[in-house]
Structures are given as structure tokens and as C-alpha cells.
Amino acid sequence: MKCPICLFQDTKVVDSRVAVDGFSIRRRRECLKCGFRFSTYEEIELLDLVIVKKDGRKEAYDKEKMLRGLKRSLEKRTITDDEFKKLVSAIEMDLQALRKSEVDSREIGKIIMKELKKVDKVAFIRFASVYESFEDLEDFQEELNKLLKNKKN
16 A cells, blocks of 8 residues: 555555444554555455346446435435445445346345435435336325335334
């Protein structure tokens, strides 16, 4: 790991801790040349996952694309950075648990909606309305009724 100050090639790890989300490690590093200390994070990365789109096209898993969709649905909602990281980790853990090299985009959408519903129901409705292509108010009402029914149980 290069030092961000002097760009020296060698640093040493002085401390490692599991991050708040439980799925990444925070490492404190020290440059062996200038002594500057900085933190890095190591996290799980989904590699070689192919997404099969509705029209049959295939594309590589793009975490940034998923993050953009989640951020749009959570816009102006109260969610901390740690909660957001936990949400993303939970989604990726569910994807890894499938143990597939190719995953249908509908399956990914369902996983995202399942985890998003646990975190923020308004954001869930926002995501679902785009993902499920709600056509009218009846579609919204149907999904809201499901949420209200589950809340009572």
C-alpha cells in the first residue's frame, strides 16, 4: 500500500479491527519512510458475477450501479453511513449465498427490495415503484397494503 503523502511503496499495519458493518476490516497503517499514519478498509468483493438482464443480455456485476439505485431510493431519508454500508453488505452477502456465477436481474431486485424493506419502508416503495414498473396508483396502493398488513402481524 502506497503512502498517500510521500508515495513510498512500503507501509506497515499497526492495528486491525473489524469495522462497524462486521463485513470489512479497518487497518491503521504507517509509512515506513515518512511515518504518516492513515486508515484503509478491506471489504468483500463479488468477483466474476454475471447479471442476466430481462432481455437476455449479460453484463458484469457493477456495485456502483447498485449503489446509485440505492442512494436514489434513500434520497432525503435518514440513514447513516454505517447503516448504508450494512445494507450493501447484507445485499452482497445474499448474492454470495446464491453460489451462482450468473444471477437473473429480477432475483437481484428481489434481494435488494427484501433488504431495503428492513431498513426503510419509504425507500423500499421508491425502489419497488421503479423496479416493478408501477403503472398507476393502484399498483402503489397494492404494495402499501402489503406493507400495512405485515406491520399489523
